[in-house]
Amino acid sequence: MTQPYDLITMGRIGVDIYPLQTGVPLARVETFGKFLGGSATNVAVAAARLGRRSAVISRTGRDPFGDYVHQALRDFGVDDRWVTAVEAYPTPVTFCEIFPPDDFPLYFYRRPKAPDLVIRPEELDQDAIAAARIFWITGTGLCEEPSRSATLAALEARGKVGTTVFDLDWRPMFWGGEGGASGDGGATGAAAMATARPYYEAALRHATVAVGNVDEAEVATGLREPKASAQALLDMGVELAVIKQGPKGVLAVHRDGRTAEVPPTPVEVVNGLGAGDSFGGALCHGLLAGWELAPMMRYANAAGAIVASRLACSSAMPTADEVDAFLAGR
Numbered sequence: 001m002t003q004p005y006d007l008i009t010m011g012r013i014g015v016d017i018y019p020l021q022t023g024v025p026l027a028r029v030e031t032f033g034k035f036l037g038g039s040a041t042n043v044a045v046a047a048a049r050l051g052r053r054s055a056v057i058s059r060t061g062r063d064p065f066g067d068y069v070h071q072a073l074r075d076f077g078v079d080d081r082w083v084t085a086v087e088a089y090p091t092p093v094t095f096c097e098i099f100p101p102d103d104f105p106l107y108f109y110r111r112p113k114a115p116d117l118v119i120r121p122e123e124l125d126q127d128a129i130a131a132a133r134i135f136w137i138t139g140t141g142l143c144e145e146p147s148r149s150a151t152l153a154a155l156e157a158r159g160k161v162g163t164t165v166f167d168l169d170w171r172p173m174f175w176g177g178e179g180g181a182s183g184d185g186g187a188t189g190a191a192a193m194a195t196a197r198p199y200y201e202a203a204l205r206h207a208t209v210a211v212g213n214v215d216e217a218e219v220a221t222g223l224r225e226p227k228a229s230a231q232a233l234l235d236m237g238v239e240l241a242v243i244k245q246g247p248k249g250v251l252a253v254h255r256d257g258r259t260a261e262v263p264p265t266p267v268e269v270v271n272g273l274g275a276g277d278s279f280g281g282a283l284c285h286g287l288l289a290g291w292e293l294a295p296m297m298r299y300a301n302a303a304g305a306i307v308a309s310r311l312a313c314s315s316a317m318p319t320a321d322e323v324d325a326f327l328a329g330r
Contacts, residue, residue, distance in 0.1 A: 005079070005128065005133065006134065007132065007133065007136060008055050008057060009055075010138070010154060011140055012041065012138065013038040013040070013041045013092075014069070014092035019032055022099070033312065036072035036076070039138060041056050042281070043277050045078055050303075055128075056073065057082040058082070059084050060085055062086070062087055065091035070083060091115065092108065094108050096273055100270060102272065120150055137154065139196065143171075155206035155207070160208060163208050166203050168200070168217060169212065172193075175195050205237045208238055210241050213243070213276070217229035220233065230251060231253065240255070262298050265301045265304075270309055271311050275307045277313060281317065299327070306323065
């Protein structure tokens with residue numbers, strides 16, 4: 001390694017198989033598009049599209065979809081050296097249904113086990129992880145062994161040097177639950193949250209930034225009110241808490257007392273999936289540039305809105321020129 005990466009992400013990777021028709025149930029869809037997918041992977045792609053040097057730590061099956069994943073990463077300018085093959089399991093695929101503006105059911109095919117959950121501690125390049133300007137991990141990476149131990153080992157290797165982002169990334173079905181979080185988040189996932197919370201707490205002790213929506217913040221803190229959950233995240237060890245609130249915008253609270261509340265950026269939604277990952281890549285871009293909270297949140301919101309107005313996730317990630325033009329037109 002000649003120089004540190006701007007961003008290394010660790011977590012899900014796979015293939016998104018998305019309908020090319022909107023407003024149609026999956027059973028009636030006739031044509032699909034194939035795209036690179038997985039939240040940690042999409043964040044790395046989003047940052048690369050903004051000019052950042054990024055890499056992914058993950059695993060695929062040894063199959064044609066795994067070959068596709070490597071080619072797509074290279075095409076996006078994301079380093080794939082730490083994406084390795086697992087003989088026993090197929091590369092995951094994910095289907096969705098598209099019912100704009102706010103209904104996008106996901107169907108994960110990750111059985112008997114997803115290769116990205118077979119990342120092992122002894123396989124990590126701890127020197128590269130420690131040297132990266134930003135290291136990004138996800139809640140899904142904590143849901144099963146050996147990925148859980150590998151994720152925590154990677155955080156130990158960081159030693160809270162530089163910026164370490166914990167994407168709270170709550171997928172209750174990966175923890176044995178169903179539905180969303182409690183309260184107005186939908187069907188209860190209380191048992192799954194109880195299982196996940198100790199591991200979230202362990203990861204937060206090593207993170208400097210926590211980012212997630214209201215449901216995800218509740219998994220980590222037990223609280224749904226955005227300001228209260230942001231403060232709880234600060235109390236658990238992070239320096240910056242970012243709470244995404246959908247149509248209510250985004251809240252960012254820093255340990256030094258700075259705060260920013262930024263309204264959403266209205267667009268005609270085509271597919272809301274991937275908007276949060278675009279937000280994440282743009283957030284990393286702003287952190288690397290040393291931006292103040294409010295402009296950084298506006299920029300990340302804009303990047304997310306652009307992806308929400310497009311069909312795909314990874315291939316929809318905007319360039320810096322596209323984000324600048326979007327903001328200039330507001």
